[in-house]
Amino acid sequence: MDWYFIIFSVVKIALVIGVLHAIAAYAVLAERKISAWIQDRVGPNRVAPPFVKYIPVLGPILTRWGIFQPLADGLKFMLKEDFTPAGVRKMYFWLAPALAIIPSMLVIAVIPFGSQMGHQKMVIADLNVGILYTFGIVSLGVYGIVLAGYAANSKYPFLGGIRSSAQMISYEISMGMSVIPVFLIAGNLNLSQVITWQTTHGWLVMYAPLSFIIFIVASFAETNRTPFDLPEAETELVGGYHTEYSSMKFALFFLAEYSNMTATAGMMVTLFFGGWTLPFCGLDQPATSLGIGLAQILIFLVKICVLLTVFIWVRWMFPRFRYDQLMDLGWRRFVPLALVNILITAVWLWIRS
Amino acid sequence: MEQINNLVSGGAVEDILFYVFAALTLLCAVLVVANPFSRNPVTSAMFLVLTIISMSGLFLLLHAFFLAAVQILVYAGAVIVLFIFVIMLLDLKEEQRRKIKFFGLAAGLVSVGIVVSIFIKSLASIKPNAAPPMLEGETYALGKLLFTQYTLPFEIVSVLLLVAMIGVILLSKKKLE
Numbered sequence: 001m002d003w004y005f006i007i008f009s010v011v012k013i014a015l016v017i018g019v020l021h022a023i024a025a026y027a028v029l030a031e032r033k034i035s036a037w038i039q040d041r042v043g044p045n046r047v048a049p050p051f052v053k054y055i056p057v058l059g060p061i062l063t064r065w066g067i068f069q070p071l072a073d074g075l076k077f078m079l080k081e082d083f084t085p086a087g088v089r090k091m092y093f094w095l096a097p098a099l100a101i102i103p104s105m106l107v108i109a110v111i112p113f114g115s116q117m118g119h120q121k122m123v124i125a126d127l128n129v130g131i132l133y134t135f136g137i138v139s140l141g142v143y144g145i146v147l148a149g150y151a152a153n154s155k156y157p158f159l160g161g162i163r164s165s166a167q168m169i170s171y172e173i174s175m176g177m178s179v180i181p182v183f184l185i186a187g188n189l190n191l192s193q194v195i196t197w198q199t200t201h202g203w204l205v206m207y208a209p210l211s212f213i214i215f216i217v218a219s220f221a222e223t224n225r226t227p228f229d230l231p232e233a234e235t236e237l238v239g240g241y242h243t244e245y246s247s248m249k250f251a252l253f254f255l256a257e258y259s260n261m262t263a264t265a266g267m268m269v270t271l272f273f274g275g276w277t278l279p280f281c282g283l284d285q286p287a288t289s290l291g292i293g294l295a296q297i298l299i300f301l302v303k304i305c306v307l308l309t310v311f312i313w314v315r316w317m318f319p320r321f322r323y324d325q326l327m328d329l330g331w332r333r334f335v336p337l338a339l340v341n342i343l344i345t346a347v348w349l350w351i352r353s
Numbered sequence: 354m355e356q357i358n359n360l361v362s363g364g365a366v367e368d369i370l371f372y373v374f375a376a377l378t379l380l381c382a383v384l385v386v387a388n389p390f391s392r393n394p395v396t397s398a399m400f401l402v403l404t405i406i407s408m409s410g411l412f413l414l415l416h417a418f419f420l421a422a423v424q425i426l427v428y429a430g431a432v433i434v435l436f437i438f439v440i441m442l443l444d445l446k447e448e449q450r451r452k453i454k455f456f457g458l459a460a461g462l463v464s465v466g467i468v469v470s471i472f473i474k475s476l477a478s479i480k481p482n483a484a485p486p487m488l489e490g491e492t493y494a495l496g497k498l499l500f501t502q503y504t505l506p507f508e509i510v511s512v513l514l515l516v517a518m519i520g521v522i523l524l525s526k527k528k529l530e
Contacts, residue, residue: 136429140425162441172431
């Protein structure tokens with residue numbers, strides 16, 4: 001640990017958080033475009049800064065794709081009136097958005113997003129207990145939502161908060177148990193080691209497909225996405241936990257949802273799809289040149305984008321679960337399934353050894 | 354530059370972090386039970402979360418990564434969320450200041466006395482300048498200990514939890530009949 005370590009860590013943290021938020025902003029655009037496509041609409045196709053229309057060919061195309069929409073959205077969030085309703089519990093009303101966004105940024109710290117550039121490993125913290133850290137931080141994410149519901153001091157946000165606390169605790173259990181087979185097979189809790197294992201044996205999704213299915217469904221529930229978006233179910237709870245929020249405070253909840261999605265996608269890429277590796281052209285070995293290092297980071301980002309598309313796709317294809325169906329699915333289907341999955345994997349490994 | 358290097362590698366940062374986390378743990382723990390600004394149960398629960406997080410910071414400084422992660426995962430992430438869940442559902446009003454009863458006071462003092470005596474005894478058994486415990490790569494070591502040397506206590510604890518779980522199911526199902 002020395003001076004350079006601190007400088008490089010700060011640079012890496014700044015870059016990762018910057019990229020994370022850029023992905024989150026454009027995931028919102030992707031969400032709107034894909035939903036429009038699924039529902040046979042056009043989606044955002046108007047917003048552009050004034051000078052863009054003078055660019056020939058490229059200008060109109062970029063405008064039609066809605067590339068500038070996130071900028072307009074961000075500006076709107078910042079310029080709107082930050083309204084605090086009279087009845088709220090002030091302290092928690094301010095605290096809740098911060099508590100929602102902090103865990104979503106902390107989770108990304110242990111995920112390796114590339115092999116190395118020069119002598120710097122492309123991961124912020126190469127922990128021995130990487131996955132446990134992730135689950136610990138993810139489990140703190142529930143406070144933002146619960147306290148938002150409590151702070152608003154009104155009926156619908158409160159119900160949303162209560163629902164989310166029950167939902168997130170329930171699905172954390174099946175999520176935690178679903179990855180145990182992965183670590184039984186890979187034999188290490190360190191995420192970099194899990195990726196190294198996958199370069200020699202092939203992607204883990206082939207060894208533990210059931211784990212992947214449980215994990216992806218549980219992560220829909222953890223990030224409060226449809227079909228499990230009961231904390232904000234707008235048809236029954238107005239807007240759920242963030243009903244009373246406006247302007248930047250609302251934007252923080254919004255951003256937290258999308259950065260959580262991105263972080264979860266990163267987690268799935270690392271655990272099941274070989275992280276920053278591709279099994280050809282020598283892209284599965286630690287990079288020796290700057291170009292390959294960058295290419296591997298790009299591979300990681302592309303994999304994340306594919307999974308984000310799946311998240312968005314699912315949201316617009318399925319109706320919302322009823323609350324009792326959600327609990328039934330979590331406790332009576334997924335928990336036993338995950339337990340059986342652990343047992344089968346353990347027996348298989350025992351027979352093979 | 355050289356001086357900062359020496360300071361960082363000489364463990365000064367870890368010392369500072371220890372005092373920060375220790376002070377935070379104590380402060381938040383006091384605020385859980387005796388908060389002069391608020392008698393709101395939710396506030397107490399949130400300070401309990403802060404206590405647990407700063408305690409896991411202390412575990413990190415001891416290189417006990419597994420313990421730190423599990424501490425946050427189990428206590429901050431699940432147990433206290435359930436506390437808050439129950440507090441919110443019961444809709445507790447702000448706690449009133451109660452008169453201190455003699456029996457409660459005596460029982461409290463006895464239990465504090467017992468804890469303090471255990472604390473002093475274990476502090477006295479520590480040798481100064483002992484080598485720091487090597488806990489790196491400890492998930493493996495911990496798992497091995499749990500399933501060899503400490504199998505019986507481990508299993509007994511799990512049976513205890515199972516009994517508690519069955520008890521809750523029995524109590525909550527009774528009314529339905």
